[in-house]
Amino acid sequence: MNLVIKLCLILIFLINLNYRCSDGVERQAEILRGVTIRNWPYADRLSGKYEGYVVDLMNEIADIIGFEYRLYFSPDGKYGVIQDNRINGMIGEVYNNRADFAIADITVTDPRKRFVDFTEPFMENDIAILVNKKNVGNIRSFKDLSDSDLAYGTYRSGSTHHLFSQSTDPVLHKVYSQMEKHPDWMASNAKEGVDKVNSTKYAFIVEGSFAEFLTGLYCDLTYIQDKKQYSPRQYAIAMQKDSPYTARFNSAIKKLKQNGRLAQIKARYWKDRCEDESKTTNNNDNNRQLKNDNLVAQRPPKGPEIKLADSSSYTVSGTVHRPVLITSAKVIVAFILLMAVIVY
Known part of the structure; x- marks a missing residue:
């Protein structure tokens, strides 16, 4: 009987872990669907992994709020324009409930606001x-x-x-x-x-x-x-109308602006290579080729030492997952105490 009780305690504890995220709020781990578009330096897929400015931005938001997300490219390769009173592109994916959010260099416009809500702008x-x-x-x-x-x-x-x-x-x-x-x-x-x-x-x-x-x-x-x-x-993230996540995204974006992290992310990708190389090269950048209907997606050169937000993400079949982080010291202490009870 004691063994059964101990096993039940372990089960309850493990279930409880699934309800804790990085901001300390107890709730079930959430998985959101996101759509983007290939347009470097904002987003592309390199070596089977999504990378770029907006990917780094979304990873930061995911860390602050505490959720997982999956990305996919816009099926028609468009941003979102109205044709015959219907919206296509990434905006259409969000409007038709195929995505929870769209993140890219998406411009906030009044016509698009008919179909989606926009977050706090992250670039102007x-x-x-x-x-x-x-x-x-x-x-x-x-x-x-x-x-x-x-x-x-x-x-x-x-x-x-x-x-x-x-x-x-x-x-x-x-x-x-x-x-x-x-x-x-x-x-x-x-x-x-x-x-x-x-x-x-x-x-x-x-x-x-x-x-x-x-x-x-x-x-x-x-x-x-x-x-x-x-x-x-303004560039902003497109959300489903009346999404419960919009306010949380807004709070995270404001935090990234205030702590300077948003500017750090941009500085990682917006580099004046011409000025840096003019003293030692013949501007070979002029001859860089474009391929795959997009700018060559080149990883940014070394710049200011900043923590890469995607260092704990991994890719499976085109899906970017954010692992749920357990940061509460109380959870760790509780686990140690539980193990002590089981052992003794």
């Missing part, structure tokens, strides 16, 4: 003009671009294209009209857009943060941001 920027240095000329604004002899475009399906299509500003309307007249100027992905900038007289209209990353990687490129700031924008 504006649209920019990515161009080869030899083609810059007198281009300092979107008006200059519209009057130039350069071809130009943006992603065929994304928030920047939507911005131009809906704008009543005469300059942006002119830019949009020219892109509509020349559908071949549009790019389906980053690879196509950057290839055009590198090889032809072409300007690629993208978010400023992405342009900043690219010009630190490809030394012949530069970017221009219009002083008028047509569209200040």
Whole structure:
């Protein structure tokens, strides 16, 4: 009988462990489904493992809140635009309950808010003009671009294209009209857009943060941001409407901003390799190839010594799991006392 009692005590204790997470709150371990998109440095899959800025960010959030999550790529490779009153891409995955959240360089827009809720923004920027240095000329604004002899475009399906299509500003309307007249100027992905900038007289209209990353990687490129700031924008995590996790995600993101961790994560990926290598190389970065319809996903070089948030994650069949961490000293003490009772 004593043996049965002891076994029951062990069973109860083990069950209790499944209800404790890293923030000390007792509840069952949660597994969330997340969707992302291949767009380095935000996310990609290297050697069977998801890596990138937003993966590091999600690992930090998971550590703070205490949950596991699984990632998959957007089946249609899109961010989320409305067509025939239906939403596609990552936003559609969340709206149709196939994912609990979408994390990538997703711009917060009013049309998307019809289908999902957004968290506290984790990055803010504006649209920019990515161009080869030899083609810059007198281009300092979107008006200059519209009057130039350069071809130009943006992603065929994304928030920047939507911005131009809906704008009543005469300059942006002119830019949009020219892109509509020349559908071949549009790019389906980053690879196509950057290839055009590198090889032809072409300007690629993208978010400023992405342009900043690219010009630190490809030394012949530069970017221009219009002083008028047509569209200040924010990146945030898309959540299901009225999700109970939204408030917890918001709290975690605010904490990462306040303690400087968010800036550390970005610094790990946004490196000016051109400046670092200009004294010792011939800018071989200019010749880096793009493949797999995406920018080459290169692990960031060594920078400030920071703890890698994904050091305790592992990958199985394209799934990133976060192990539940038991941090309470009381749990450890309780385990020792339980073992003592069993032994004696």
